[in-house]
Amino acid sequence: MTFADILPTFDAMKSLKRKTAAEIVKVGNVTVRIYKRQRTTANGKSRIIFEVADYTNGVRRLIGFTDHANARRKAETLAGQLSTGAATAATMRNSEAASYGRAIELLRPTDTSLEMAASTFAKAFKILGGDFIIEAAKFYKLHRADKVTQKTVAEIVEELIASKKARGKSAKYLTDLRYRLSKFAEAFSVNISSVTTSDVQHWLDELEAAPQSAKNFRTVLHTLFQFAESRGYVFKGGNPVTDTEAITANAGQIEIFTPEEISLLLKSASESFRPILALGAFAGLRTAEIERIEWKEIDLASGFIHVAGEKSKTRSRRLVPIVANLKQWLAPYVAATGKVWKGTNTDLHEARGATVAAAKVDWKNNGLRHSFISYRLAEIQNAAQVALEAGNSPNIVFKHYRELVKPATATTWFAISPETPENVVQLSKAAK
DSSP states (O other): OOHHHHHHHHHHHHHHHHHHOEEEEEETTEEEEEEEEEEEOTTSOEEEEEEEEEOTTSSOEEEEESSHHHHHHHHHHHHHHHHHTHHHHHTOOHHHHHHHHHHHHHHGGGTOOHHHHHHHHHHHHHHHTSSOHHHHHHHHHHHOGGGSOOOBHHHHHHHHHHHHHHTTOOHHHHHHHHHHHHHHHHHOOSBGGGOOHHHHHHHHHHOOSOHHHHHHHHHHHHHHHHHHHHTTSSOTTOOTTTTSOOOOOOOOOOOOOOHHHHHHHHHHSOTTTHHHHHHHHHHOOOHHHHHHOBGGGEETTTTEEEEOGGGSTTSOOEEEEOOHHHHHHHGGGTTOOSBSOOSOHHHHHHHHHHHHHHHTOOOOTTHHHHHHHHHHHHHHOOHHHHHHHHTSOHHHHHHHHTTSSOHHHHHHHTTOOSOOHHHHHHHHHHHO
16 A cells, blocks of 8 residues: 555545534533534535534534634623523423522522522432421521530529529428439439430339329429420420320329228327318318418308418319318317418428327328318219319319218218217217
8 A cells, every 4th residue: 555545544534633623612610612614615615614512402503603703702602501501591491480580589588599509408308318408407406506505404403493492382392393303413414405305214214113203203304394495404395304205193092081080080189280180181171282371261250261372282262161060170270370380391291190100090191182072072962062172173073082982971071070089989980
């Protein structure tokens, strides 16, 4: 093969290179190519044209120019459109264009481009494993550490007790509060904001206490974290006790005193403790209510005991009738002033223990109040009236106290009065 034979092939390769060589016009990250071509006209003459690659419609289309400057300007225009998305917008359907417009308006206050917003959403979507952007934002807002004041559990316990004391809560309540919360603070020497629902649930599960006591622990813990939340020590909605398992305390069988037993207790009680027994047995007042009540609120003349809302467990004011035998038990104290029980809660328990020991009668938990409701319901056969007097609901009274005693025994109960020991024994015998 001679050089003359190779020359045509070499010329063809150079021609192909000239045809495929491209000038690049770049705007931002977008490039548009301009191809320089040699064309042969119909009369056999050759000329140079410049072809611009247009992708604005999604497919490649070549636009020819005989003038390089015009081709260059077109390439710059196309690159600019592709860079800003204007070319894509031009091909949108009406609904797509409207959506695009709304998106731009929604983003305007954030000073964020649609492209940046889409990129951020895509990254968050991938991290969260789905469209949970709003939930994640809310969670972040609640849990921001810079929005919560860091304090230990023990510090908040002291603040809570001081707050309750300042608001006039009883010494009994404050003692119970300190006892229960101190145990929790000992177990959690950490910032209160770091305590989780799992932590509280595990602690309650491991607690060695009767169901009612465990329920009381859960109640005071809820109070503690509610207090912390209101003062910015725990994030809003972050009370971990709320989602712990509710504790149901079975009240068990209701126990009541017999007429003979209450007679022996009244006979054995000290002068200061006797009205406590009488108010529980013949008026149904709760022990806590008796500790708060004053003699001026016991009106023997009108025949009613006024239990103020702030002294009632239910925070509801009520008038309790003073039945005939109760009036006799309270008559010796008609000139008394101040609180009915002037000692402490500890003193009250000691007086009760001494009375039980002297009477040789087993004490029944909440037995005085249970006895009053049971005998009163048997006597007047009106659950709504008894509920009103006892500060309870008619449904509870009817469900738990109906048919516990017979009317004849109820008559004996409310006939017990401070007479001679012989008469008391005689009443007791009549009740058998």
